Amino acid sequence: MLIPHPLLGPRDAQEFVYLGDAALIDRPDGTAAGIEAFHDYLYLRDNPAGQHRELWYHEQGDRSWLVVTRDTVTHEILKAELARDVALARGRGR
Amino acid sequence: MRYSIWNVLAQGLTGHRGWKPVWRDPAPQADYDIVIVGGGGHGLATAYYLAREFGARRIAVLEKGWLGGGNVGRNTTIIRSNYLLPGNEPFYEFSMKLWEGLEQELNYNAMVSQRGIINLFHTDAQRDAFVRRGNAMILHGADAELLDREGVRRLYPFLDFDNARFPIKGALMQRRGGTARHDAVAWGYARAADALGVDLIQNCEVTGMRIEAGRIRGLETTRGRIGARKVGVAVAGWSSRVMAMAGLRLPIESHVLQAFVTEGLKPFIDGVMTFGAGHFYVSQSDKGGLVFGGDIDGYNSYAQRGNLPVIEDVAEGGMALIPALGRARLLRSWGGVMDMSMDGSPIIDRTPVEGLYLNAGWCYGGFKATPASGFCFAHLIARDAPHPTAAAYRLDRFRRGLMIDEKGQGATPNLH
């Protein structure tokens, strides 16, 4: 699989480490959210067959986190964004 | 038809014209007492034990493709009971005991071969961990033996003992471990379940669940509506999708695992061995092919096929252990979709929907579990109480902090 890195162009997926569902960006607030919300965040997954937005870390590259949109049935990669941009657009901290 | 030597002789003398189909191909009835979703090893074994051990009747197994077309027909066929944790070891040892009597019980040759499995270690720390694991196995009534370097050399003189990075220092051996013919396990359970009156319905995909007032009433399928008092779901890699029909999210991700086989070679490896410094396991099939595998690809997938980097990684692991492997030619590779759970251990439990039961989260160790998984799931469905050896496989264990994390990796399914 080739990941179209927004800054570096197409890179081999082998250079990346996979974390999982990009919903992990939306970590609940540690003081406000209850145990249920944390349980769901940590342990439950949508696990769709089809389009999946997921976090990949460019460990053997520029060490940026990407949000990659990929089809889990065909392995086709549809889009790659900087996770930073995605998080900021969702109103998360710095 | 009961299989025996007399049978084979009689058929041989009459031109083999008397063999019958091994199971019926019934159309689905309007409703059943118990419907099992998924005609893999676990679903078929569950149906068999429900009818055989728990006196249940009016049972159907619904399979979207053909019986045994999923992971049960794709795995590397290794069976063993060499786990460490108390939640796991009694269950896998129960499974091993069921394997030992399986062929006589089913009257079917599943080619169960207790050829012995060795887990190699390469450092002192790893040896200590294996000694601990071996002791845990013995405490639970399984067999375990520690081999030193010479002990391993007597079995497999051709290994790379003096590898500069990963010298072989010994191995933990379970002599009762080994392999079984994966397809034959599915076929044997299917035939035995069919003989007890279970309807095995193929080309029948479950597409929805009928749930009224918190209770399961039946299923929507590509072959029409099927009513059910109880439903047991055993669909391995598809667990999240099927349970989403009941509005549930699972502590599971689906990942692809690949396996490989070489061209047929003369007898070379007569047991099963695993590399302790990388992820690589190998045995030799009775046809002569070296059957081996390694890690999952590591990203969510429903594709039943993987990518080249893992092939390279597995081949490197194999070469580090068995340099001679480089002379063998790879014949085929394939993939299956694994239900990777958040702690690497399975789930056999009730669900918040009354009458709906779940059997999932087998990661890549579910083949060896087939007999016990079927037995324990049948026990749960028939009696509404967990079998003692599977009592820890609860769906809510993550909420309660009672994970069974053999590898100590935490909630990272792709690392288990």
Ligand SMILES: Cc1cc2nc3c(=O)[nH]c(=O)nc-3n(C[C@H](O)[C@H](O)[C@H](O)COP(=O)(O)OP(=O)(O)OC[C@H]3O[C@@H](n4cnc5c(N)ncnc54)[C@H](O)[C@@H]3O)c2cc1C
């Ligand atoms: C490459 C590979 C190597 C492995 N090696 C080993 C090993 O050496 N040792 C070991 O112990 N384990 C191994 N495993 C794991 C083991 O094969 C699985 O954990 C086990 O087979 C899963 O249970 P099953 O047999 O019931 O699954 P499956 O055979 O996958 O059965 C599930 C069935 O459900 C059906 N299904 C799915 N959705 C629906 C639906 N909506 N409606 C109807 N039916 C549906 C599928 O078609 C499938 O037939 C390996 C797996 C793979 C892929």
